[in-house]
Amino acid sequence: MVTLDLKDLAKYPFLKESQTYIGAISSSLEHYLESTGGRVAIREAMLMLEHALSFSGKETPSIPEIPPEKEAVMTIIATYPVSRIMVSCAQDRMLIERLVRYQAWVVFAFLQDEEPEIKRFIRRSIGLPETGMDISVIDYIPVASRMAEERWRLVNRVVEKGKVRIRPEEYDEIVRERLRYIMSRNLPLKVPSRICDQVKPAIERIKAEWQKKVLEEFGQVEESAFPPCMQAILGALTGHGHLTHMARFAVTAFLHNIGMDNTRIIELYGSVPNFDLRKTLYQVEHISGRGGTSNEYISPLCATMRTHGICVHPDSICSRVTHPLSYYKLKKRDLNKQKYQKQVKDPDESMKKRVESEGDQSDTNTPDCIPSSTDNKYKDEKST
Structure with a gap:
């Protein structure tokens, strides 16, 4: 006792x-x-x-x-x-x-x-065993799905009679993620x-x-930094393709989480066959917490995307993250670093482009932003 x-x-x-x-x-x-x-x-x-x-x-x-x-x-x-x-x-x-x-x-x-x-x-x-170095597969999966390292993937573990073997030095990590799972589930x-x-x-x-933190983390929306799964879903949207309910939820929540305005999100659905503005407006506002419930949703984990078959064309960054938002932050950081290095390497060319951009009154040159389908010009996204 x-x-x-x-x-x-x-x-x-x-x-x-x-x-x-x-x-x-x-x-x-x-x-x-x-x-x-x-x-x-x-x-x-x-x-x-x-x-x-x-x-x-x-x-x-x-x-x-x-x-x-x-x-x-x-x-x-x-x-x-x-x-x-x-x-x-x-x-x-x-x-x-x-x-x-x-x-x-x-x-x-x-x-x-x-x-x-x-x-x-x-x-x-x-709900974990007091002693012993294994836990049930059912308990292991929701815990391991939050961990990015390859060693936690089920295919890399020893599994016997429905139990996953855990090394002694790993057990505190299992406790941490199990607790995190329980805390999250009850909220x-x-x-x-x-x-x-x-x-x-x-x-x-x-x-x-x-x-303020969201603005610091994500800043202006850049489509070029989207993870492959979100690019594929958006490609299906603009290409009149069929999307599952989970795909619609995932991309809508993702775009809202990174600061895209609801109006712009709804516009992306405009090319979908049988587009219904009233239903789309309701769904987007419901996911973003503005539909009366005030319950704002987060885009699904990578493990959930894989389960629903919408994790496609994973690249090297995908292996380092467990969530599409983490991918977006890493990729955007890399892109900003590349832009900075290019400016340092060729400052005259950067200044020339800046002058040309400032002289363009129509403000049409923002290639990394998603365009509005109701406007022929590109506009800078405003984070909410």
Whole structure:
């Protein structure tokens, strides 16, 4: 039997023991959020979300300090549910994914120097075997699908009697991604509107930070940086081809996620046979969170694209990422680097092109932007 102290509850706030403890500090969530401790928890949740937005997911984050004071520990534990309430009220799937990724990685950081009995307890609490070095294929697949390295692919693992062999040094990673999967699956929460109203100022600030982050990450929409799967789907769109429901969802969510305006997305569907403006408008606004539900969707993972047969013509960048948005960021960064190197190599030619571009009043030379089907000119995309 494992005995958890307050420090353990603060390190692993997702445990039911942690939530039971924090649930006893107030008669209701509404009263707690109005209290001094609740306001502090909201502030700490905002800081956590800011860390989550800037976290790359490529290296282990620094371990947060756990203070000795009981009130401070209670605030740390409360920050976990409050942050989940906030992203649930925000109804932004990408924000949810950033939060759960960061929270799972923080747990991973704590696990590196954790006692064996605590590790076994945590494994059991999230549905993994306490001992042994294998897990069921059913549990393994949703975990491994989020990992980019080739070693996690099922074809590269030892599988016996429906169990996937895991090396001892890999198990903390499995715990991290299993926890991330569970956290993500359980969000968004159904939060009463009165609770959302209490955290609304904090949500608005986080949304503003997120929009700023999206602009920094994606900037102007560049079709040349699209992953092969999205290029193929767009090619089918403009070529009057048939698209599955998943393909339509994937490309619509992708274009919205990188900042394309809904009007421009709808225009792309204009050449599809039996185009219905009313239905297309409804679908696009529903996916982008502007159709009344406020539930904004993120484009599917590469593993999901493969499952539905719409991962086509993968290239060298595809092998390095697990999501089309990650591909887009990497490719766009490479393209910008190439443009910069070309300008440095031939500054006179770059200046000449710039002068010619500025002298063109019609603003027609933006080859990397998707054109509007209702306008003969190319226009710069504005990130939302």
